[in-house]
Amino acid sequence: MKIYREDYKFRSGTSACRWYINENDIPAMRTFQRGLPSQVTPVQKLELQSEDYMEQGVEEKTLFDLKQIDPLADKNKRFQCTVTLISIAENEQWCCRACRVCNSTMIPGDDGYQCTKIDGCSCKQYDWKYKVCFIGADETYSLQFMFFEKKGVELIGTSAETLRKQYDPSSIPPEISQWITHKFTFVVKVLFKKSVKNLEPSFEVLMIKERHGKQATLPNIIHNVSDDDLPPLVTISSKRKIEQASLSYTPQFTDIQDMDVDRQSDAWDTTKKHSESKINDDDNKNQLEHESKKLKVQE
Numbered sequence: 517m518k519i520y521r522e523d524y525k526f527r528s529g530t531s532a533c534r535w536y537i538n539e540n541d542i543p544a545m546r547t548f549q550r551g552l553p554s555q556v557t558p559v560q561k562l563e564l565q566s567e568d569y570m571e572q573g574v575e576e577k578t579l580f581d582l583k584q585i586d587p588l589a590d591k592n593k594r595f596q597c598t599v600t601l602i603s604i605a606e607n608e609q610w611c612c613r614a615c616r617v618c619n620s621t622m623i624p625g626d627d628g629y630q631c632t633k634i635d636g637c638s639c640k641q642y643d644w645k646y647k648v649c650f651i652g653a654d655e656t657y658s659l660q661f662m663f664f665e666k667k668g669v670e671l672i673g674t675s676a677e678t679l680r681k682q683y684d685p686s687s688i689p690p691e692i693s694q695w696i697t698h699k700f701t702f703v704v705k706v707l708f709k710k711s712v713k714n715l716e717p718s719f720e721v722l723m724i725k726e727r728h729g730k731q732a733t734l735p736n737i738i739h740n741v742s743d744d745d746l747p748p749l750v751t752i753s754s755k756r757k758i759e760q761a762s763l764s765y766t767p768q769f770t771d772i773q774d775m776d777v778d779r780q781s782d783a784w785d786t787t788k789k790h791s792e793s794k795i796n797d798d799d800n801k802n803q804l805e806h807e808s809k810k811l812k813v814q815e
């Protein structure tokens with residue numbers, strides 16, 4: 517028996533399991549029922565939420581709209597959006613250790629790993645699960661979209677446990693990065709805990725509603741992309757497509773309004789230069805500190 521949200525006891529099985537609930541014509545069931553105490557609560561069969569349910573009453577939103585939702589008030593709402601995956605979020609691992617009992621994240625503890633469940637969980641065993649944080653964009657904005665195990669398996673086609681055997685949590689497997697430049701229609705909901713900590717909301721992908729395939733051009737916006745997470749295939753194939761892309765672009769943001777496509781294509785380089793100059797600044801700073809120490813010694 518497993519427990520969900522402290523109140524609901526439940527039993528779950530895989531497709532290889534077969535359940536016989538309240539079926540009295542099975543001899544083994546009759547024997548089992550005779551052995552029960554006089555007062556028992558019968559088991560109820562729950563209908564799982566279907567994909568149809570997932571689509572009901574879902575509002576289509578642009579990312580600019582999604583950016584402005586209230587993570588608290590809109591905590592349980594589902595939204596639909598169409599985005600192109602443009603990169604993987606910086607400093608995020610693609611998988612995590614998940615507790616075998618309650619699925620919470622495990623962190624290194626005194627002896628081995630320990631579960632982070634708030635009201636305590638003594639389990640020390642874990643499985644690797646997906647926690648892939650893609651940056652998705654449309655013409656209006658870009659935001660983080662998280663794939664957890666179930667949707668990760670649906671997208672990637674293999675479990676995190678299997679991929680983990682080949683790749684480190686900090687190096688993104690090509691099986692994952694290949695989806696950068698692909699466009700999808702998703703049903704999503706806000707990741708409340710992650711969103712209240714950050715300036716912008718992050719979303720969990722609940723359903724991959726449509727796959728629009730690999731895109732020749734990325735949405736015409738630039739936002740928080742580091743050179744480490746460069747999408748491998750950002751080459752824009754023809755000048756004509758570029759013109760079409762800039763025509764469809766809605767000039768909504770003044771900071772990118774006057775940015776033409778040529779500048780965009782080497783924008784990655786600009787980012788790189790920027791980070792290089794930062795490194796240089798740090799070097800200069802170290803040198804200055806070093807010199808000031810020398811001066812002190814001379815005094």
Ligand SMILES: [Zn+2]
Pocket residue numbers: 615616617618619620631632633637638639
């Ligand atoms: Zn646990």
